[in-house]
Amino acid sequence: MPRVVPFSSLDEPVGRYPTLFTTLGTPSSSTPKLKGSRKLRDENMRTVRLRLLPNGSQERRLRRIADAAARLWNELNYVRLVQFRVSGKIDFKGTEHEFYHRYKSVLGVNAGQVIRLNNSAWKSYFETLRLYKQGKLPRFYGKPSPPGFWKDKLLGKRALRILVRNDRYYIEPINGGEGYLVLKDWNLRVRYAGKIKWAGKQGTLIIKYEDNRWFAYVPIEVGSKPVKTNPKGYVKGIYEKVQIENLKGSNKAFIDIGLNNLFAVVFSHTDTAILIKGSTIKAEYYWWKREIGTYQSIRDWLKNHGFESWRKYHMFYLHAEYKQHERLRHYYRTAIRFLARIMHEMGVDEVFIGYPYLVNQDNGNEFNTNVWWFNKIVNWLKDVLQEYGIRLNVVNEYGTSKQCSICSMKHESGRVKRGLYVCESTEIKINADLNAARNIAKRIGYNTPIPRKILSYIVTTNGVKPLTPMEGVTVETPQD
Numbered sequence: 174m175p176r177v178v179p180f181s182s183l184d185e186p187v188g189r190y191p192t193l194f195t196t197l198g199t200p201s202s203s204t205p206k207l208k209g210s211r212k213l214r215d216e217n218m219r220t221v222r223l224r225l226l227p228n229g230s231q232e233r234r235l236r237r238i239a240d241a242a243a244r245l246w247n248e249l250n251y252v253r254l255v256q257f258r259v260s261g262k263i264d265f266k267g268t269e270h271e272f273y274h275r276y277k278s279v280l281g282v283n284a285g286q287v288i289r290l291n292n293s294a295w296k297s298y299f300e301t302l303r304l305y306k307q308g309k310l311p312r313f314y315g316k317p318s319p320p321g322f323w324k325d326k327l328l329g330k331r332a333l334r335i336l337v338r339n340d341r342y343y344i345e346p347i348n349g350g351e352g353y354l355v356l357k358d359w360n361l362r363v364r365y366a367g368k369i370k371w372a373g374k375q376g377t378l379i380i381k382y383e384d385n386r387w388f389a390y391v392p393i394e395v396g397s398k399p400v401k402t403n404p405k406g407y408v409k410g411i412y413e414k415v416q417i418e419n420l421k422g423s424n425k426a427f428i429d430i431g432l433n434n435l436f437a438v439v440f441s442h443t444d445t446a447i448l449i450k451g452s453t454i455k456a457e458y459y460w461w462k463r464e465i466g467t468y469q470s471i472r473d474w475l476k477n478h479g480f481e482s483w484r485k486y487h488m489f490y491l492h493a494e495y496k497q498h499e500r501l502r503h504y505y506r507t508a509i510r511f512l513a514r515i516m517h518e519m520g521v522d523e524v525f526i527g528y529p530y531l532v533n534q535d536n537g538n539e540f541n542t543n544v545w546w547f548n549k550i551v552n553w554l555k556d557v558l559q560e561y562g563i564r565l566n567v568v569n570e571y572g573t574s575k576q577c578s579i580c581s582m583k584h585e586s587g588r589v590k591r592g593l594y595v596c597e598s599t600e601i602k603i604n605a606d607l608n609a610a611r612n613i614a615k616r617i618g619y620n621t622p623i624p625r626k627i628l629s630y631i632v633t634t635n636g637v638k639p640l641t642p643m644e645g646v647t648v649e650t651p652q653d
Contacts, residue, residue, distance in 0.1 A: 216559070217395045217415055218376075221408070223367040225354065225380070225387035231363055232387075238359060239333035239382060241279040243323040245272060245287050247331065253295060254319055263295060281358035286336035286377055294320035327487055333382035340403040342378050344369070344391070354389055363387075371395045372410035384495040418561045422520020425619060429527050429570065429609040430547055433592065435505075435632065436512055437606030439614065439621045440519065446607050446624035449512060450631040450640070454504045458544045461497035468493055504632050505546060509554050511630070511637040517561040524563055526551060527570030527613045566617075573612035574605065 227235055249272045253263045269288050276284040301317040304310050323332040337356060345362075346352035346369060354363045369391075376392035396414045399406040425441035435451035468490035475483035516524065529547060555565045576583050577596045589595050595602050603611075607624055614621045629640035 217373070217397070219371045219373075219393050219395055219415070219556070221367070221369050221371060221391045221393060221410070223354070223365040223369075223389045223391065225389055226364045226366060227387060231361055234359060234361060235335070235363075235380070235387060236333060236382075238280065239335045239380070240331055241276060242283075242287050242335050243331035243333060245276045245280065245284060246291060247322045247324065248272065249288065249291055250320055250322055253291070257319065265292060265295075281341070283335070283337050283341060283358060286338050290336065291320065325491075328484065335378075335380040337378040337380070339374075339376050339378070340406055342375075343405040344375075344408055346409055365389060369408060369410040370412060371415075372408060372413045373397045374399050375406050375408050384492055415559050416562045418517060420520075420522045420562050421517065423522050424520040425614075426516050426519075426521045426524045427526075427610045427614040427619070427621065428524060429573070429606050429613060430529075430550060431606055432544065434604075434606040435508055437604065437610045438512070438516070439607055439610045439624060440521070441614065441619050441621055443519070444622040444625040445519075446604075446610075446627045447512070447515065448604065448606070448627055448629045449508050449637065450629065451508075453632050454501060455544060457500050457504060458497065461493055461500065464493040465490060465497065501544075501546070503634075505550060506553060508632045508637060509550065509557055513554065513557040513561060513563070516558075517563065521563055523566065524554075524558060525566045525568050525613055525617060525619075526554065527573060527609065528567045530569055530571065568613050568616060570609065570613055573609040573616065576612050577608070 225235075249268060252268055252272075256263050256268075269292070273284050273288055276287075280287070298317055298319055301310070305314065305317055323334060324330060325332065337358075341357050343355050343357075344352060344365075345355060350368050351364065351366050352369075354365050355361070356363070371393045373393045373395040374397040376394065378392075379390040381388050381390065391408060393408050393410070395412070422442075424443070427439050427441075429437040431437065432451050432455060434448050435454065436447065436449040438447040438449075440446070468486050472483045472486035472490055475486060528551060551565075551567060558565050572583075580596055592605050593602060601623075603623070604627065607627070611621050611623075630637045631640055
């Protein structure tokens with residue numbers, strides 16, 4: 174069995190391309206024990222996103238509060254940036270005291286949350302700068318930059334964000350899809366829309382203004398009870414623990430992630446395989462890329478020729494960028510949720526997924542840098558699999574696409590087409606991504622059956638739809 178390494182070190186593995194894997198998700202006897210309870214808390218942390226629906230008066234007050242929080246961040250950050258450039262050091266204690274009391278009348282104790290976040294950003298910068306000077310950063314990292322400002326660089330407008338301490342707000346659910354968010358320091362009771370899935374102790378609330386809408390991000394430590402000093406600091410959701418389903422079997426799944434086939438999955442106990450197509454994700458990306466490019470070119474032409482209407486097209490540009498990100502996020506999370514559910518139904522208790530280490534550093538292009546969110550995919554999949562009690566392992570997939578899973582030889586011309594791999598020894602044909610998935614299984618000591626039945630699906634706006642003919646028939650399908 175290959176050695177287990179911390180997930181944080183996978184971005185720059187020891188050696189060129191070692192054979193290794195790391196375990197994510199449900200702890201097991203093979204998972205290295207960590208000191209303290211931080212690991213357990215991280216596994217139980219979830220964030221709920223709620224859409225805020227303020228009325229006119231509440232909207233104006235939220236804007237004033239968010240503007241004050243942005244001014245606090247920008248002014249504090251500027252003073253510290255000047256200190257750093259003059260002396261190479263920062264007076265954390267002095268600047269904290271000065272700006273906390275300057276903004277306490279507007280933000281209350283929540284001013285401390287903004288200052289703490291800025292402290293964390295600067296300390297992270299200093300640590301990264303130290304590693305950079307010692308030559309310990311990965312080779313593709315450039316020189317780190319100091320923390321930035323909360324503002325739009327072209328318009329000069331501040332980015333509207335509010336940080337609220339965990340004991341200075343509480344949530345009043347009315348039903349499964351709406352309720353009220355109460356902000357104590359400003360005597361605000363704002364209506365929200367959105368289902369709260371998790372129950373547990375709440376963390377620091379973040380309110381953001383995104384694409385002309387207000388959103389609240391509520392971190393929840395699932396299953397944890399509130400402290401006695403803050404009895405209302407508990408979010409009432411549906412589930413009080415992360416694992417909400419029981420395992421149905423001992424099947425193992427092996428996944429190769431890609432673009433044309435987002436997921437190619439083979440199993441240890443069955444000759445059935447799964448292909449989830451990613452063509453709609455690419456189509457969505459390129460549609461919004463065209464929109465972004467159009468608005469950007471019009472904006473720049475108007476700005477260069479002195480027309481004030483460039484500001485309107487800049488807003489169109491920002492909206493298109495936001496929509497592109499949200500649409501891709503929706504597609505990926507829809508596919509992940511579907512895959513986790515179907516693997517659970519097939520009795521899977523452990524998943525091994527190939528991770529393309531350094532792919533966008535060694536061979537970066539538009540696909541694997543902008544479209545293919547493989548790091549987010551792995552982390553999102555880990556979180557969803559936890560709900561089913563399934564453990565996720567990350568395996569180095571280097572070389573699995575070239576190697577033949579039939580005869581275990583490397584055929585340079587084996588991949589005759591984009592989606593087809595032909596074994597030169599046996600002339601057996603297999604889907605190229607399923608071939609890679611079988612090689613991932615072999616890398617860690619499993620032999621999987623050659624797939625005889627392939628279930629194909631495609632990700633759509635309204636969910637994942639089957640492409641396999643017999644499974645594609647629905648009630649709405651017209652019959653001859």
